Amino acid sequence: MIFAIVTPSTLTALGLQCVLNRYFDAEAEIFRSAAELMEARPERFDAYFVMPDMCLGCIDFFLPRKSKTVLLGGGQATNAMFMSLDGDVPESDLIDAVDSCIARIGKGGLPAREELTPRETEVLRCVARGLMNKEIADVLCISVNTVLTHRKNITAKLGIKTVSGLSLYAMMNGLIESC
């Protein structure tokens, strides 16, 4: 999982980042303001730990994502609509509270790696043959955006990003002829 921490307090952000890394094996990026988050493709995060005032400042963004937004702060942050996280508690209680938030977000742990789907395998074959995204889209009669989504999923599943690496994987697994 990847989280966004939005607070001007570096100390708070680093503390939360450390807890998320150490106890939940999760990545977290720090933003000093909501504006900074908005410039960094904010929709890619699985959840947001955000100061209440910053949440209010970008309510149009956070409201549709209320199930993935956690307000930072104690009682004052309590809001029926959003989850909240009180930092003024002992370490173990804080970890339990973060655990509970993550469980409610509903994506505990990293997504399980899966095998490539038949369609992804077809896309991989095309990539390995050196076809460009547009050409792959034409060959498979799908949109370029769909090709990009398949490529993103292939990289996530295989842990391989470059075309030459993907070609080698395809060759090692008999998906294309070795040259």
Place this chain on the structure above:
Amino acid sequence: MALLHSDTCLSDAILHDTSLIPVVARFGISLGMGDKSIGAVCAERGLDTDFFITILNTFINENYFPEKRLQSFYAGLLIDYLTKTNLYYAKFQLPNVERHFGKLVEWGDGENGNLVAVFKFFEGVRKELLARIESDKSVWFPVLRERLRSYGHVTEIVPVIDLPTTDTVEEKLNDLLSLIVKHLTGDYDINLCHAVIFALCSLRNDIQQHNRIRNRILRPVAAALQCDSPIISLQP
């Protein structure tokens, strides 16, 4: 690991994080340094202690990258350092990976076709890295040094907006490690395979550090030196 300081014992730091060994070596410091502090070792060798400590700290703490502090060093020092890292890749780390990889491929009379294919992939990455090193040595660094001589120290630089977000050598090394660790099939010598993985990881981590300095510190300096933007202030 805690940040290192001038009075930190260098051998303690190395024992705590052995990834510092190649870094220390490229500054000309041999093992067997006893219990000397980092400051004492730097004084003996005429090294800039602040710069040396900053480099070590960026190595041992992945999230620690003090851009302002690094930008405050004379750019020539950064070029010298990157030149040393390049030399170290070309003379030691690449040959080390190649030696282990060669033996791994030879094992079992080269019958594991996947190993041969992965080795060829590595050879491609090696050539690409060596080409970049040669280009740094013969083109980029000499031009930068010349500009620095003409203009002096760049005291204020403009961030480069279109920084490369990816580096093909770094990405291919990551892919290579994935291919070996996640997808390798067939028989192979375990010890040799582990040696290849450790050598590749060491090279990959080193190049990540190199690229951070190269892209986030030196490239903005180079951009400042190559344009006459009024934002740039140059110290004669």
